[in-house]
Amino acid sequence: xxxxxxxxxxxxxxxxxxxxxxxxxLSSLSLEARSQADDPSSxxxxxxxxxxxMMDAGIALAPWQIAYQTYGTLNADRSNAVLICHALTGDQHxxxxxxxxxxxxWWRTMVGPGRPVDTNRFFVICANVIGGCMGTTGPASTDPAxxxxxxxxxPVVTIRDMVxxxxxxxxxxxxxxxxxxxxxxxxxxxxxxxxxSYPDRVFAALPIAAAARHSAQxxxxxxxxxxxxxxxxxxxxxxxxxxxxxxxxGLAVARMGAHxxxxxxxxxxxxxxxxxxxxxxxxxxxxxDFQIESYLRYxxxxxxxxxxxxxxxYVTRAMDYxxxxxxxxxxxxxxxxxxxxxxxxxxxTSDWLFPTSDSRAIVHALNAAAASVAFVEVESDKGHDxxxxxxxxxxxxACGFIDAAARVRGIA
Amino acid sequence: MAPxxxxxxxDTLTGHRLDFLLVADMVEPGSRVLDVGCGDGALxxxxxxxxxxxxxxxxxxxxxxxxxxxKGLPVIQGDADTDLADYPDDAFxxxxxxxxxxxxxxxxxxxxxxxxxxxxxxxxxxxxxxWRVRVDLALRGRMPVTxxxxxxxxxxxNIHFCTIRDFVELCREVGAQMEKAVALNAGGKxxxxxxxxxxxxxxxxxxxxxxxxx
Numbered sequence: 312x313x314x315x316x317x318x319x320x321x322x323x324x325x326x327x328x329x330x331x332x333x334x335x336x337l338s339s340l341s342l343e344a345r346s347q348a349d350d351p352s353s354x355x356x357x358x359x360x361x362x363x364x365m366m367d368a369g370i371a372l373a374p375w376q377i378a379y380q381t382y383g384t385l386n387a388d389r390s391n392a393v394l395i396c397h398a399l400t401g402d403q404h405x406x407x408x409x410x411x412x413x414x415x416x417w418w419r420t421m422v423g424p425g426r427p428v429d430t431n432r433f434f435v436i437c438a439n440v441i442g443g444c445m446g447t448t449g450p451a452s453t454d455p456a457x458x459x460x461x462x463x464x465x466p467v468v469t470i471r472d473m474v475x476x477x478x479x480x481x482x483x484x485x486x487x488x489x490x491x492x493x494x495x496x497x498x499x500x501x502x503x504x505x506x507x508s509y510p511d512r513v514f515a516a517l518p519i520a521a522a523a524r525h526s527a528q529x530x531x532x533x534x535x536x537x538x539x540x541x542x543x544x545x546x547x548x549x550x551x552x553x554x555x556x557x558x559x560x561g562l563a564v565a566r567m568g569a570h571x572x573x574x575x576x577x578x579x580x581x582x583x584x585x586x587x588x589x590x591x592x593x594x595x596x597x598x599x600d601f602q603i604e605s606y607l608r609y610x611x612x613x614x615x616x617x618x619x620x621x622x623x624x625y626v627t628r629a630m631d632y633x634x635x636x637x638x639x640x641x642x643x644x645x646x647x648x649x650x651x652x653x654x655x656x657x658x659x660t661s662d663w664l665f666p667t668s669d670s671r672a673i674v675h676a677l678n679a680a681a682a683s684v685a686f687v688e689v690e691s692d693k694g695h696d697x698x699x700x701x702x703x704x705x706x707x708x709a710c711g712f713i714d715a716a717a718r719v720r721g722i723a
Numbered sequence: 724m725a726p727x728x729x730x731x732x733x734d735t736l737t738g739h740r741l742d743f744l745l746v747a748d749m750v751e752p753g754s755r756v757l758d759v760g761c762g763d764g765a766l767x768x769x770x771x772x773x774x775x776x777x778x779x780x781x782x783x784x785x786x787x788x789x790x791x792x793x794k795g796l797p798v799i800q801g802d803a804d805t806d807l808a809d810y811p812d813d814a815f816x817x818x819x820x821x822x823x824x825x826x827x828x829x830x831x832x833x834x835x836x837x838x839x840x841x842x843x844x845x846x847x848x849x850x851x852x853x854w855r856v857r858v859d860l861a862l863r864g865r866m867p868v869t870x871x872x873x874x875x876x877x878x879x880x881n882i883h884f885c886t887i888r889d890f891v892e893l894c895r896e897v898g899a900q901m902e903k904a905v906a907l908n909a910g911g912k913x914x915x916x917x918x919x920x921x922x923x924x925x926x927x928x929x930x931x932x933x934x935x936x937x
Binding site (some may be wrong): 652655656671672675678679681683684685686687688689690704707708710711712714715716718719 | 755779785788789790791792793794795796797798800801811812814857893
């Protein structure tokens with residue numbers, strides 16, 4: 312697919328081609344990622360054979376486990392718990408250094424001491440989603456029945472399954488009500504599902520850059536990504552872990568394509584333009600002449616070292632299946648009928664993956680259900696990724712909403 | 724906050740705007756209220772404190788929305804001209820349009836939505852029939868630009884000024900029933916109810932109307 316040129320760009324190609332036969336070898340990083348699937352470097356709650364997770368696919372998954380992190384202290388009333396829901400490729404390491412990549416937690420700007428979700432004040436929980444690959448049961452986990460990874464024998468997961476798993480975790484932790492559920496993108500989908508499935512357990516909900524259903528365009532992008540993974544001969548029908556291969560090229564291409572959808576045209580142009588990468592003229596080859604090519608290749612390479620390809624298939628599928636209105640006879644308002652939850656919906660002007668119109672549809676439904684809802688559209692040219700970045704307007708809105716809700720809830 | 728013809732006059736004791744206090748008096752305690760163009764949420768806060776309302780807001784500016792969020796007010800960033808259509812019928816007991824109708828693109832459509840969404844509508848607006856405005860136009864031959872009305876004709880957000888009489892005529896056209904009508908003088912105080920319309924139209928700085936579907 313991508314031919315290695317003689318001039319080495321800054322971020323050369325996928326994986327580390329073996330000198331002799333060109334096959335991929337596994338880096339220590341991806342081996343570390345692999346070990347996280349069963350034995351995560353975080354807290355983990357285990358559910359036995361008699362405590363199955365009832366999944367939408369009609370499967371009772373047991374035994375199963377959910378990997379999570381907590382920050383801060385639960386107060387005596389147990390009223391200050393905040394659940395953070397992560398996006399497609401996120402994990403439970405929201406505010407601590409990631410054990411695989413060594414990079415800071417993925418939402419350090421939002422969660423931490425003195426941040427909008429202040430860990431000096433709130434007891435923050437973040438769990439890896441069901442179907443994930445960072446310690447919650449998923450396709451990379453070992454199936455106790457066979458002693459081998461589940462691979463494609465794992466049932467297809469849904470956003471509702473993810474939320475059910477989180478609810479089971481909270482039951483175990485003795486937390487009846489969440490003060491707030493917060494998440495962006497797929498995390499926002501979980502926030503909406505929480506509010507619909509467990510209205511009495513959610514005092515406040517903050518879905519950011521989210522939608523109540525995945526659009527045809529978004530399903531289309533996901534399908535391209537999945538086909539890239541499955542077209543890689545090293546995917547081996549999903550059995551790559553057993554056969555000692557990795558569909559790194561396919562997964563990297565999937566990530567490259569997806570990454571474009573997280574940005575905006577204007578942000579790409581500002582950051583890269585048509586600039587050349589370490590050269591002053593085209594090489595008349597298919598090498599990464601342009602900075603944007605080099606950047607995307609880097610995104611692809613770094614992703615495959617930390618993420619499981621089958622997990623990518625499952626979690627993208629969960630997003631595709633998400634349609635909250637469909638669960639309520641086609642009426643989104645019905646999903647929130649009688650809800651006492653306080654909602655704050657945030658979108659970004661340049662987000663074309665989860666555009667403001669998606670957020671407005673949520674707001675309209677909440678209005679029709681007479682729910683309490685605030686809505687802010689943040690001016691940003693950074694696209695969908697804006698929710699993960701330093702966006703002062705988003706922090707101001709989140710802070711105002713969370714602080715006011717905490718006053719009503721009586722949280723010091 | 725939509726620019727006002729009259730500088731808002733405040734109650735010296737409480738600091739609340741007099742026109743807001745007047746609006747608050749029109750709202751039944753414990754009702755559901757939507758404030759369209761709610762600015763920083765001052766009126767909604769007042770209504771929550773004094774009338775124990777379940778208040779919601781729509782506001783165009785992000786600064787306004789953020790100020791409302793910090794007060795714990797559920798306010799949606801949106802536009803009266805485009806977003807009212809999405810609200811169901813009879814969703815609120817009162818829909819308030821305070822000092823905003825003159826800045827909308829389609830005042831008549833907006834008014835019709837107010838009457839559809841709310842069982843009652845409360846509309847307040849600056850009176851363009853006030854004698855100082857008339858003097859400016861009649862004697863100077865210029866669109867009025869004063870301390871109270873600082874915009875030039877070409878950059879004003881107030882694109883649909885009307886007089887109290889104009890508004891009364893619009894209410895008749897859309898079939899709205901006037902339950903209460905009050906004109907506020909330059910000091911922000913209600914004028915005598917017994918005065919004829921033409922006096923209100925000449926001396927009133929603002930009109931405040933409580934309306935109901937006809």
